[in-house]
Amino acid sequence: MKILGILASHQEHGINAKLLDAVLNNVDSGVETETIFLEDYDITPHKYHEKNEVLDNLSGKLAESDVWVFAAPTYWRELSGVLKNFFDCMRPKFVYFKENGDTIPGQFKDKHYLSITSCYVSTLENFVTGVTDDSLKTIDRVMSAAGVIKTGEIVLPGTFGMKEIPESKLKLCAKYGHKISQRKRKDDSTLKRYIQLFFMIAVMALITMGIQLPLKQFMPANFWTDYISFTIIFFVLLGSILHFVTFVKHRRR
Template identity: 45%
Template sequence: MQILGIYGGQDASGLTATVVKEILGAVQAPATTAFLDLNDFDLHPESPQRPNPDLDQLAAKLQAADIWVFGAPTYYTTIPGQLKQFFDVMRHRWTRMTKNGDSLPNGTFQDKHYVSVTSCFAPTWDNLFTGQTDLTLRAIDGAMTLAGVHKITELVCPNTWRQRIPTVKKLARARVIGRQLSHYQRKDDETLKRYGLLFCMIAVMALATMGIQQLWPALTNGFWLRYVSFVVIFFVLLAIILHVMTFMRHKRA
């Protein structure tokens, strides 16, 4: 197994890159690691009239790795330009377009896995409630979804203003991730898992809805009243759950 660190930011010796390197440094044999600084590559778009050998080199390194660890500091609440340009110029290599203009994985990198690492100046509680790192993580997730690559986990380092090195807690967490990646079991398809989670969520919501109806017997007087009250209660519970899941989707502390 090979684990590839990919840094897309301005300073490959900075805090976010240090966390990525800490993850790679904790990887245990026989797994191997490598680190890429996207600043070392020419990321211009390619065409038949203007080939780009650097993209061929990057594609070969991506193909050889089983797990990608992205390091991307959060700049202005979003993804750094270096990583965004990398996603843009690599898009045609890992996606295909349907006749309706939809992007789908083309199979080249499908079923590989990735980890996201980001950081921000915002204090921990500020990032917790405002989600300043969310756009960075969503940008990585969106590009990887198009490529058919599966997410393992993410690591967020808030409150980095004037920090020279990551905190002891974040470095320890990075080492834990690195050790876990050493023995990570590849998951080629999570469709069954998603359907299982969906079934469990619906089952719990239906039970909760029926329980609420029992608290107010008047809501069950007649078929249509029972039906309407069930739909309304179920919808409210669904909206609450989706809101909570959206809020808690990314690690922020």
């Protein structure tokens, strides 16, 4: 079992490097770790006929690892350019292209990843405005196309002038260090997802019936109006919550 830390900050010994170290120093015994600092590599896109030794080397490191930990600060409210450039250049290795131009997960399908990011703005501001959201979203988008499975997110806001990582964050990093050391089955969240789905449906059905009650005064009382109004309200609520959980919700503190 091997875990690869991918540091994509301008600072080799900055906040993200410390968070990444805190994760990798807490992996279970017997788990091998390696960290690469992306700034050390001259990462350029694949030219059609030419061999790209840097990308081949990095791709080899990705292939021999079971879990990737991306540590990338938020720059201009987005993913650091270093990691974005890495993702852009690695695209032909992350996905296969179908004849119609669609992509399907490539050689790294079913590996796992953990995302780490940080920003200057305070915890409160990040909680309200989601400054770090886009960094995490971009990582998720690329990994989802590559078929790589998410294990979690670590976010550290309020880094202006910060010298030491807060104790609570070190504990979270240690927790993830242990979590990503466990050898995963292909998709280990199936049972959890079914349980979440059950409770989601139970709550949505309750809310839908609650909304239907006052509406009944204005609608003819019969089976079909009940059925149609239930379906429409349920669909809107479930669609919104699924959108929130899948695309919007990211850790912000």
